[in-house]
Amino acid sequence: MLETLNIWVDVVGFVVAAGMLFGFVIPHFIGSIVTGRVKKHFVDDYWDPLAHRMHDPNNYHYKQPIGPDFAPPVRVWHWINIVSFIILLVSGLYIRYPWFEGGREIMRMAHYFFMYVITINLIFRMVYLYIAGDWADYLKFDLDDIKQAPSIMKYYLFIGPPYEHRKKFNPLQRPTYPAIWALLGLQALTGFIIWNPAIGGPLTSLAGGPADLAAWMRLLHNVNMRILVLIGTIHSYLGIMEDYPVLNVFWFWKDPDMAKYEHDEHHHEEEAHGSGLDDERPAPVE
Amino acid sequence: MEKQSPRKKQISAALVLGALLVLVGMAVSIGPALAAGEDDAIIEPKSIVTLPWKNAAQKPVPPSFVLPRQSRLGCLACHSNTKLSRIKDGEEQSLFVDPEVIGNSMHEKIACIDCHTNFTYEDHPAKNPKDYWKVAGLACMKCHPYQKLKYEKSIHGRLALEDKKAELNGKEVEPALCSSCHGSHNIQSPRFESYRSEFRLSSKKVCGQCHTDRYASYGDYYHGQAYKNKAKDAPTCWDCHDNHNILHGDDAKSPIASPANLRQACGKCHDDPGESLVTYAPLIHGRQEALNNNPIFRLLGLIIPERQPAEPEPETREPVVQTEILSETPEVGLFARIIGIFFPRSLRPLGG
Numbered sequence: 053m054l055e056t057l058n059i060w061v062d063v064v065g066f067v068v069a070a071g072m073l074f075g076f077v078i079p080h081f082i083g084s085i086v087t088g089r090v091k092k093h094f095v096d097d098y099w100d101p102l103a104h105r106m107h108d109p110n111n112y113h114y115k116q117p118i119g120p121d122f123a124p125p126v127r128v129w130h131w132i133n134i135v136s137f138i139i140l141l142v143s144g145l146y147i148r149y150p151w152f153e154g155g156r157e158i159m160r161m162a163h164y165f166f167m168y169v170i171t172i173n174l175i176f177r178m179v180y181l182y183i184a185g186d187w188a189d190y191l192k193f194d195l196d197d198i199k200q201a202p203s204i205m206k207y208y209l210f211i212g213p214p215y216e217h218r219k220k221f222n223p224l225q226r227p228t229y230p231a232i233w234a235l236l237g238l239q240a241l242t243g244f245i246i247w248n249p250a251i252g253g254p255l256t257s258l259a260g261g262p263a264d265l266a267a268w269m270r271l272l273h274n275v276n277m278r279i280l281v282l283i284g285t286i287h288s289y290l291g292i293m294e295d296y297p298v299l300n301v302f303w304f305w306k307d308p309d310m311a312k313y314e315h316d317e318h319h320h321e322e323e324a325h326g327s328g329l330d331d332e333r334p335a336p337v338e
Numbered sequence: 339m340e341k342q343s344p345r346k347k348q349i350s351a352a353l354v355l356g357a358l359l360v361l362v363g364m365a366v367s368i369g370p371a372l373a374a375g376e377d378d379a380i381i382e383p384k385s386i387v388t389l390p391w392k393n394a395a396q397k398p399v400p401p402s403f404v405l406p407r408q409s410r411l412g413c414l415a416c417h418s419n420t421k422l423s424r425i426k427d428g429e430e431q432s433l434f435v436d437p438e439v440i441g442n443s444m445h446e447k448i449a450c451i452d453c454h455t456n457f458t459y460e461d462h463p464a465k466n467p468k469d470y471w472k473v474a475g476l477a478c479m480k481c482h483p484y485q486k487l488k489y490e491k492s493i494h495g496r497l498a499l500e501d502k503k504a505e506l507n508g509k510e511v512e513p514a515l516c517s518s519c520h521g522s523h524n525i526q527s528p529r530f531e532s533y534r535s536e537f538r539l540s541s542k543k544v545c546g547q548c549h550t551d552r553y554a555s556y557g558d559y560y561h562g563q564a565y566k567n568k569a570k571d572a573p574t575c576w577d578c579h580d581n582h583n584i585l586h587g588d589d590a591k592s593p594i595a596s597p598a599n600l601r602q603a604c605g606k607c608h609d610d611p612g613e614s615l616v617t618y619a620p621l622i623h624g625r626q627e628a629l630n631n632n633p634i635f636r637l638l639g640l641i642i643p644e645r646q647p648a649e650p651e652p653e654t655r656e657p658v659v660q661t662e663i664l665s666e667t668p669e670v671g672l673f674a675r676i677i678g679i680f681f682p683r684s685l686r687p688l689g690g
Contacts (some may be wrong), residue, residue, distance in 0.1 A: 053617065055618050149563065264613070266608070274341045
């Protein structure tokens, strides 16, 4: 059974990755060009205040820099995550599909070193979630969130105006992060069991032996990696395309020029009139 | 007679000494040239060798003309000449044996005739070169009885000792002798870690020179991919198939013949493998084929060109790699040692 799954994981993994690239990222990017979103965001440098939390009178972000949203430990944590994730991905792919000579030792060492780094980082984030008390930003949902979800989907499918950012993360974005943490936890667990199957405890006899358990975990580790890469790619793409000001703040401590949005109403009317983007206006606050 | 002054005596003595030095110098410089002239008379580059102990009628000369056999000097008198060659099947074939290579080998202290046991001046070059080559190729069994016992029972050994040919990929080939895998004049000892590592990575020449298709397909799965990319912990052919006692895959005793045998073979590296793990075995040489049989992959083949299983490279029949003994123990960096503390022994860098 393992040998069949091994082939299917590679085939389905390739199809899904290609599907994500050619079925979502590239079409969405073309859609963003056609509908003028790329021009508006990256040429005119205009980001709808309501959609980007820069001018929302209904919440605490109103006329405030976005910076305080992201405490320095969270920013550093995210940087460590990015670096570790990329190194783990490259080294892990090399271990599974070695493509050049003599890289085995260094890639394995890198993989095991950053295995510790990302696991400790994840544990830190879970502790910090409790210390900083920002768990609600990620885990609290209400009826309003469910009501708003379709409008967000419509915006991403180019059939609706920009949605309004009412909380720190939108209702579709919010569950993604706990999901990433869970998947990272699963990745760490499967990785540690591959490293030492004795950690698997009762799973060992279920699998048929330590080597068999390690083989199953290797398969799960591989599948999970592919899911993380999918989420990571979409997260990175949308982060750049749709939330660049926040990403700039989050990565480089660079707050947007708020003065630019002081006369937002007037600016937005001009933009809408000039570019025929009436439908790109954020939905009014309910 | 006028008595020479001491001064003149000194001058005369100096002249005599000078003349002597000139003579010695001439002897030293001209001698090799003369010797080379003699060599040239015996061995003409790019021509058939005329041996000194055979007359024009190719009859053995009296036994009084022999070079010493009990050391290598006799053989190397001719075979150390880089130009020594013969014409075989219309092609020039070098018969040069590098004294330095033998000197660096594990057999530096044994004589040529210890392996070339059927050497005689009367029959040299041998009338039947194949036999001559085969005797030397199997001479290892004289001093290595443990390996001999295993080899005799192996598929290679049985065919070689019964003087049969092996059928491989529809062709008849000579079965592997000791020297086919281990080399001959350049033989090294696996006691040296540096050589052992290098020998492990030389399976293309050890096994792949005959089993070209199997070596080509070994890159299918990540065992082979890692091996071909010089991973020191990746399995080489004989880790699964065994070495001196290698058997045909269909032989019930072969380590790859059954799931039960495979559990033992895989167990050399994997901790106590069960039934699930050994199902991977067919992928080790057949992953590309399994991939090509996958229905979705076949569908993809309509869009993107289907990758065929790796084609074997042309048969090379190169000699086993000559290696230098670098060191007896591998070098492990301080960083690797420190990091190694945090990882299980099997996963540590080499020797850590």
